[in-house]
Structure formats: structure tokens, C-alpha cells
Amino acid sequence: MFRPFTPPRMAPWLFPLLLSTFIFALPGCTSLRHSLWRPPLAPDGEIERNRFTVAKGEDVIGQLAEIRLEKGDTLAGIARHFGLGLNAVSAANPEVDIWVPKAGERILLPLNFILPDTPRNGIVVNLATMRLFHFQRDGAVLALSTYPVGIGTEEKPTPMGRMRVARKATRPTWYVPVSIAQAHRKKGDILPAAVPPGPDNPLGDYALYLSKQGYLIHGTNKPASIGLKATNGCMRLYPENIATLFRETPINTPVLIINQPYLLGQRNGILYLEAHTPLEDSGVAELARINAKLRAMEKESGRTLDWQKIRQIQAEARGIPVPILALEAAKGAGAEKPVAIRHPGRLLGSPELPGLKLDAWYVLAAEVQDELDARRLAAIINHQGPPIPAQVLPAGKGHRVLAGPFKDAGEARKAVKRLKIDLELDGIMIEPVRKG
Amino acid sequence: MVKRLVLFSMMLVLPVTMIGCATTSELEKVQAEQKLINAKAEQAMQDAQAAKAAADEAKLQADATSARAETAIQAAEERERIADEKARMAEAAFQKSMRK
Numbered sequence: 001m002f003r004p005f006t007p008p009r010m011a012p013w014l015f016p017l018l019l020s021t022f023i024f025a026l027p028g029c030t031s032l033r034h035s036l037w038r039p040p041l042a043p044d045g046e047i048e049r050n051r052f053t054v055a056k057g058e059d060v061i062g063q064l065a066e067i068r069l070e071k072g073d074t075l076a077g078i079a080r081h082f083g084l085g086l087n088a089v090s091a092a093n094p095e096v097d098i099w100v101p102k103a104g105e106r107i108l109l110p111l112n113f114i115l116p117d118t119p120r121n122g123i124v125v126n127l128a129t130m131r132l133f134h135f136q137r138d139g140a141v142l143a144l145s146t147y148p149v150g151i152g153t154e155e156k157p158t159p160m161g162r163m164r165v166a167r168k169a170t171r172p173t174w175y176v177p178v179s180i181a182q183a184h185r186k187k188g189d190i191l192p193a194a195v196p197p198g199p200d201n202p203l204g205d206y207a208l209y210l211s212k213q214g215y216l217i218h219g220t221n222k223p224a225s226i227g228l229k230a231t232n233g234c235m236r237l238y239p240e241n242i243a244t245l246f247r248e249t250p251i252n253t254p255v256l257i258i259n260q261p262y263l264l265g266q267r268n269g270i271l272y273l274e275a276h277t278p279l280e281d282s283g284v285a286e287l288a289r290i291n292a293k294l295r296a297m298e299k300e301s302g303r304t305l306d307w308q309k310i311r312q313i314q315a316e317a318r319g320i321p322v323p324i325l326a327l328e329a330a331k332g333a334g335a336e337k338p339v340a341i342r343h344p345g346r347l348l349g350s351p352e353l354p355g356l357k358l359d360a361w362y363v364l365a366a367e368v369q370d371e372l373d374a375r376r377l378a379a380i381i382n383h384q385g386p387p388i389p390a391q392v393l394p395a396g397k398g399h400r401v402l403a404g405p406f407k408d409a410g411e412a413r414k415a416v417k418r419l420k421i422d423l424e425l426d427g428i429m430i431e432p433v434r435k436g
Numbered sequence: 437m438v439k440r441l442v443l444f445s446m447m448l449v450l451p452v453t454m455i456g457c458a459t460t461s462e463l464e465k466v467q468a469e470q471k472l473i474n475a476k477a478e479q480a481m482q483d484a485q486a487a488k489a490a491a492d493e494a495k496l497q498a499d500a501t502s503a504r505a506e507t508a509i510q511a512a513e514e515r516e517r518i519a520d521e522k523a524r525m526a527e528a529a530f531q532k533s534m535r536k
Contacts, residue, residue, distance in 0.1 A: 097523065099530075153535065180536050202536045225534035232536060373522055380530045422533035 041342035047111060049083035050241070054120065054135075054142040059265025060272050060321055061144065062112040066338040071103040073347070074379050076224045080238060081347040082109050085130050085148030085227020091277065091319045099379040100372055108338060110320045113146060114265035114274040120144075122254035123165075123217075125235055127151050127158055128261035128276045128286075129319065130227050132217070132235065134245060147245060149217075150225045150236035154280055158233050158257060163211045165253045168246060171197035172207040172218070177232060189421045199386040204239055206246035210255055217255075218242060222385030223349055240348070262290035262314065264297075265321070269328035271297075272321035275314045287314060301327070351382040353389055360405030361412035363427040365390060365419055367400050374399035384422060388415055403427065 044067075052061040067078065075098045079089040090098055092108040101107070116126045120135045120142060134145040152158040156179075174195040184191045195201045204219020216234045219242035220226070226238050237245060261278040264271065273294075278286050291310075298305050305325060313322050323336075365381060368374045374392045378401050381390035390403045403419065406412040409429070416427040 098527065099523075150534075222534050224530075228531055228534055230531060230534040370519075370522075372519070373526075376523065376526050380526060380533070383530070384533060423529050 041340050044081070044341050044344040047082070047109075047339060047341055049111060050145050050147060050244070052144045052146070054115065054144050056142075058267050059115045060112060060267035061115065061146075064112045064320060064336055064338040065109040065341045066106050067109060067341045067343055069101050069103055069105045069107060070343050070345075073101060073103070074099050074383070075101060075107070076379075076383050077347045077350045078107065078109070079148075079227060080223055080349045081344065082111065083147065083238070083241065084109065084111070085150070086224065087130050087227035088148060088319050089227075091317060094316075094318070097376075099376040108320065109341065110318075112321050112336070114263035114272055114321050115144075116258055116260050116263065118256055118258060122256065123249065125149060125151075125158075125217075125255070125257045127160065127257065127259045128279055128282075129263075129274075132237070132245070134248065136248065145244065145248065147237050147241040148226050150220065150228050150230050152231050152233040153229045156232045157229075157279075158231070158235060159212060159215065160257045160259060161212075163215075163255045163257070165208045165217075165249055165251055165255060166211045167209045168249070168251060169207045169209065170246070171205055172201075172203045173197065174201050174203045177214075180232060184421070187421050189417070202385075204236075204242060206242045208246065208249060217245070220385065224383035224385065238349075259286070261286050261317070263321075264290065264293060266327060269326065270323045271325040271327055273310060273313050273324045274319060274321040275317045276319050277317045290314075301325075351387045351389065353382070353391060354405055356391075357405045358433040360407065360432055361409055362402050362404035362406065362430040363412050363415045363419065364430055365401040365403045365425050365427050367395065367398055369398045371399050374401050377401045380423070381419070384418065388418065402430075404430075 042065075047065050048062060054061060065082075067082075069078070075089045075093070075096060076086050078084075079086045082089075086098070088110050089107070090096075092110040096105060096107055113129075113131065115133065116124055116129075118124050121137075122135060124133045124135070125131070126133070130149050130151055132147050132149050134147075136143045136145070176191045176193060176195065181191050181193075197205070199221055202221055203216070204221060207216050207218040209216050214233070218234060218236060219239045220236040222230070222236075223238050225231075226236060230236075259279055259282055261276040261282070263274040265274075266272065273290075294305060294310065303325060309322075310324060313324070366374070366377055368377065371392070371394075378390040378392050381388050381401065381403055388403050389405070390401055393400045393402055403415050404412065406415060409431075412429045416429060419425040419427045
């Protein structure tokens with residue numbers, strides 16, 4: 001027999017209680033959703049770092065991204081993992097400590113670039129942005145590979161101009177230039193006339209010798225120097241980048257080295273401006289050049305540019321393309337939202353940190369009061385080339401920066417020498433703990 | 437006639453006396469009020485003095501706190517400057533170490 005549904009009886013006080021609980025829970029759920037819900041993170045492998053196709057009439061490639069830092073990250077480590085130079089990550093995040101950033105901090109990854117104002121052919125190196133562009137045309141398709149580079153110092157700048165790849169070599173021998181040998185001799189370091197391939201060879205595993213005598217595009221044994229002015233005029237790439245460039249670059253490829261700190265380009269009907277800190281002595285002239293170009297565009301288009309915004313972009317020099325004008329009426333000139341990237345966990349090329357071993361040699365690199373200073377120094381030692389493992393140990397009220405473990409006294413002695421020559425630290429060797 | 441005169445006098449004296457009596461009581465009342473007000477004024481003065489003393493004390497404390505805060509800010513700025521200087525020096529040393 002059919003019986004109509006009768007709800008179960010409930011105590012008279014229970015219904016108002018349940019109702020009020022439900023009502024109070026509603027805003028709670030909303031705020032919880034607001035605080036916890038974020039757009040899904042893209043796996044780090046999905047963001048393009050090096051290889052792009054350049055659409056006709058477009059000058060901007062790639063996408064701005066952001067990542068949340070984890071404990072132990074350094075900007076140098078993040079830069080390498082995402083195929084960026086240390087200069088680029090540092091400029092995009094000027095408030096962030098390079099060596100001891102806060103865990104949980106969000107940083108921008110400037111993985112969008114305005115192409116330099118040059119013919120799109122062969123290799124173009126923009127010294128101001130410390131980036132190499134390799135254009136390869138395949139029929140109607142213009143493919144582009146781009147890599148960060150380390151360039152010459154102020155005293156030994158990378159020469160500008162047109163040249164070509166004269167020859168190529170794998171596992172090149174480094175013939176030590178007289179100036180470098182002399183500089184090392186002053187510090188008590190006698191370099192050999194030639195350094196064979198291996199971890200101590202600063203050329204890394206691949207070299208492209210340029211037609212301008214004495215200048216190379218090569219790898220490095222100091223990957224943290226990519227994005228710095230640290231060479232004698234050569235251009236260095238990350239080991240993983242030079243391997244690809246070497247493979248894809250035939251002899252006689254034209255090479256053009258330029259200095260363009262201010263770049264203009266368009267994508268999807270929007271005009272972008274990208275500003276970098278100019279190289280010494282080139283700032284005023286480059287600024288005048290780009291401003292003249294902007295004024296000409298303003299006159300030609302009959303549109304007024306926001307010069308206050310332009311001056312701010314130029315002054316901040318964060319190396320990120322910023323929209324400054326919608327060239328087509330329907331387009332808005334709003335900033336592109338950065339793509340949130342999931343932290344990969346382990347960063348490419350990040351230094352190995354072996355645990356403490358009683359039977360190993362160590363070098364006391366420094367004793368410092370402040371933990372931050374100790375961690376910064378340990379990170380810098382870790383990013384030497386070849387790497388020297390280093391860690392921080394609390395000691396009383398201060399902290400010790402300990403390099404090692406080293407398997408024998410010889411290795412520890414070598415580390416002491418390198419710490420002295422490269423970082424002017426007076427390391428103290430620590431013997432292994434003898435058993436019994 | 438005398439009776440009339442007496443009656444007239446009484447009619448005149450009585451109100452005058454009554455007015456006189458009223459004036460005295462009013463005077464007493466006013467005096468009492470004055471006394472009360474004086475007492476209140478005295479109390480208010482004392483209160484004001486106490487409040488001023490408290491305000492002065494509070495100002496002194498605020499000044500001292502402000503001075504301490506200023507010193508703390510200066511110390512924090514100095515610490516920040518030293519930390520920045522250390523970071524800059526470390527960075528310079530690192531950049532030098534990256535050369536060949």
C-alpha cells in the first residue's frame with residue numbers, strides 16, 4: 001500500500017539551530033572560496049622559454065609568467081630553470097633578494113620579449129637586454145630561438161657590429177689570454193697556458209668562434225653568470241642552451257651585436273614598450289632615439305601617448321613589455337595578466353647539497369652573526385662554477401658557513417684557494433672526525 | 437481717625453516688612469548658592485589642574501615614546517642600510533667571482 005512520505009520528527013529547537021547554522025555557513029563558504037580559490041597553475045613545462053614562431057607583422061613573443069618561490073630558492077636558480085638571465089629576473093623583481101628571497105613570495109618571470117629592431121636573420125645579440133635571438137626561416141615560417149647571455153665587463157666590453165660564425169668546436173680548449181693570466185697572477189693564482197676541456201674550462205662544452213678575432217659564443221662552467229657582465233668580451237650561454245644553439249647554427253651564420261635598451265613592438269594591435277637599464281654611456285642617446293621614434297609614431301597616428309607612463313617605464317627599466325597604446329580601436333591597452341606557473345620542485349641545474357659527513361673534510365668559509373648573511377653567502381658559494389657545496393650551521397649566537405664535504409685534504413685545499421681567489425674569503429680547513 | 441491711621445500704617449508696614457524679610461532670605465539663598473558655586477569652582481579648578489598635570493604627563497610620555505619611536509625607526513633604517521650594503525657587497529663579490 002502506498003504511504004505518503006512523512007519527514008522524520010525533529011525536536012522543536014533543532015530546526016532553528018540547523019537553519020541558523022546553514023545561514024552562517026553561507027558567507028563563510030564564500031570567503032573560504034575567495035581565499036582558497038585561484039586559477040589553476042600551469043605546469044612549468046608548458047610555458048615556452050626559448051622557441052617561438054614569429055607571426056608576420058608582430059614583434060612581441062612569449063608570455064609573462066609568475067611563480068611562487070619555495071624555501072631555498074634563489075633568483076639565480078629560478079632564472080636558469082626558466083631560461084632567463086639573472087639580470088632579467090632581478091630587474092623584473094627589484095624588491096626581491098637575489099640569494100635569500102622569502103618562501104611564498106610571488107615573482108614575475110619575464111618570458112615575453114620585444115624583438116630587437118634589426119633584420120630578422122641569423123644571430124642577433126642585444127647587449128642591453130643580454131639576450132641572443134637566432135632567426136631561422138623555413139619557407140614562410142620564421143622560427144626563433146632565444147637565449148639569455150653573459151657579456152663583457154665594462155673594462156672589456158663585447159664589441160658591437162656585424163660578424164659571422166667562422167668556426168665551431170666541441171669540447172674546446174681555453175687558451176688563457178695574457179690579460180686574464182696577469183689578473184690571476186696578481187691574486188697568487190698561476191693559470192696554465194691552456195685549460196683542457198672539463199669542469200675548470202670556462203668555455204664549457206661548445207664554442208662558436210666569431211669572425212672577429214678572439215671573440216666567441218660559448219658555454220660556461222659558471223651558469224650563474226648568465227645575465228651578468230662578466231666575460232672578457234665573449235658571450236656565454238647556459239650549458240643546455242649552447243648545446244642547442246651549437247647544433248642549429250651553421251658556419252657562416254651572420255651575427256649582429258647591437259645595443260638597444262629601449263624596444264618598441266606590437267602584438268595583436270597593441271603597441272608595447274620594453275625598457276632595460278642601458279649600458280654605460282649609451283643611456284642618453286638611446287633614450288633620445290626611442291623618444292624621437294615615439295613622437296614620430298604619435299604624429300603619424302594622430303593619437304596622444306601617455307608620456308608620464310612612458311617615462312615611468314623607462315625609469316623603472318624592468319625589462320617587461322608594457323602596453324602603451326591600442327593601435328586598433330577595439331583593442332584595450334591593458335596589461336597582460338601573467339600566467340601562474342606551478343613550482344617544479346627541483347630546479348634545473350640547482351646545486352646538490354650533500355648531508356653532513358663525519359668522515360669528510362670541510363672548509364669553514366665564514367662565521368657571521370646574521371642568519372640572512374650566512375644564507376646569502378652559502379648560496380653564493382653554491383653558485384660558483386664549478387659549484388662548491390655550502391651550508392649554514394647555527395653556532396652559539398651566530399652562524400657558520402661551511403663548504404664541503406670534500407673527500408680529501410687536496411679537494412678541501414683547492415676549495416680554500418678558490419674561496420680566496422674568487423670571493424676573498426679566508427677559509428679554514430676542518431679535518432674529518434677520527435673514529436675511536 | 438487714629439484707627440484709620442493705625443490701619444493705614446499697618447497696611448504700609450506689613451508689606452514693607454514682608455519685602456524686607458523676603459530680601460534677607462533671598463540674600464541668604466544667593467549667598468548659599470555663591471558658596472556652592474565657589475566650592476564647585478574650587479573643585480573644577482582642582483580637576484582642571486589635575487587634568488592639566490595628567491595631560492602634561494601624557495605629553496611627556498608621548499614625547500618620550502615619540503623620541504623612542506624615532507630612535508627605533510632610525511635604528512631600523514640603519515639596520516636596513518647595513519643589510520642593503522651587505523647585500524650589495526655580497527652581490528659585487530659574486531659578480532667578480534663570475535669572471536674567468
